[in-house]
Amino acid sequence: MSRIVEIRGIRVGEGVPKICVSLTGRTKEELREEAELLLRTTDLDFAEWRVDFFENADSAEAVLEQLAELRNLLGDIPLIFTFRSAREGGQRELTTEAYTRLNREAAASGHADVIDIELFTGDEVVRELTAEVKRLDAVSIVSNHDFDATPAQAELVSRLRRARELGADIPKIAVMPRNPGDVLTLLAATYEVSSEQQGPIITMSMDKTGVVSRIAGGTFGSALTFGAAKNVSAPGQLAVAELKGILNALYA
Numbered sequence: 642m643s644r645i646v647e648i649r650g651i652r653v654g655e656g657v658p659k660i661c662v663s664l665t666g667r668t669k670e671e672l673r674e675e676a677e678l679l680l681r682t683t684d685l686d687f688a689e690w691r692v693d694f695f696e697n698a699d700s701a702e703a704v705l706e707q708l709a710e711l712r713n714l715l716g717d718i719p720l721i722f723t724f725r726s727a728r729e730g731g732q733r734e735l736t737t738e739a740y741t742r743l744n745r746e747a748a749a750s751g752h753a754d755v756i757d758i759e760l761f762t763g764d765e766v767v768r769e770l771t772a773e774v775k776r777l778d779a780v781s782i783v784s785n786h787d788f789d790a791t792p793a794q795a796e797l798v799s800r801l802r803r804a805r806e807l808g809a810d811i812p813k814i815a816v817m818p819r820n821p822g823d824v825l826t827l828l829a830a831t832y833e834v835s836s837e838q839q840g841p842i843i844t845m846s847m848d849k850t851g852v853v854s855r856i857a858g859g860t861f862g863s864a865l866t867f868g869a870a871k872n873v874s875a876p877g878q879l880a881v882a883e884l885k886g887i888l889n890a891l892y893a
């Protein structure tokens with residue numbers, strides 16, 4: 642089984658950690674402006690559409706129409722489709738049924754390269770959704786976010802492994818540190834799971850204390866990190882040009 646996940650020619654889990662920038666626009670116009678900004682930014686590898694910020698996020702039809710427009714605007718930039726639930730730090734909540742349907746339709750559209758699926762949606766839902774995403778030739782990130790604390794290393798490891806067991810191509814976890822020791826816990830969990838060589842993972846410790854994990858995470862096995870172009874989509878993200886320079890200095 643390949644340990645690398647290749648998306649539009651970009652090999653996640655190999656070489657310099659990849660950089661993703663989130664689109665957080667609330668309107669079509671804001672999203673167009675953000676997409677045009679990304680096209681002028683040579684420092685990123687992936688774009689993520691944070692659908693939960695979109696004013697019409699509760700309309701599957703409007704979301705799919707906007708997704709097609711973003712695909713057209715972004716050209717060959719790989720696109721991650723992410724609806725972040727309010728309980729995991731996002732802007733709004735959908736029912737499990739609506740969330741599942743939206744992600745399934747986004748994968749079926751062919752316009753999203755990657756679908757972010759939240760681990761806590763439920764094991765069977767996640768298992769079915771990752772299988773559907775795979776059938777539709779898309780890639781699945783199975784993610785978990787704790788905006789209040791950092792669980793123990795064993796719990797972080799367990800969640801990353803469970804994401805993989807449920808079909809994730811790329812498990813992901815983002816946690817909030819209450820002290821520098823929590824950042825070490827996140828990095829230790831990253832190293833423990835990446836050392837199992839089952840494929841790429843993405844991890845980060847958020848906010849100012851956790852910034853070092855967005856830079857040094859690659860040393861411990863995190864394959865991708867998030868940077869900001871116009872707006873951050875989570876606390877602690879660095880400006881993408883600054884992040885690119887640091888990653889190249891560390892890993893190129």
Ligand SMILES: O=C1C[C@@](O)(C(=O)O)C[C@@H](O)[C@@H]1O
Pocket residue numbers: 663689691723725757784786813815845847867874875876878
């Ligand atoms: O899951 C993640 C990671 C993230 O929360 C971060 O901390 O950079 C930013 C989110 O937009 C993304 O979906």
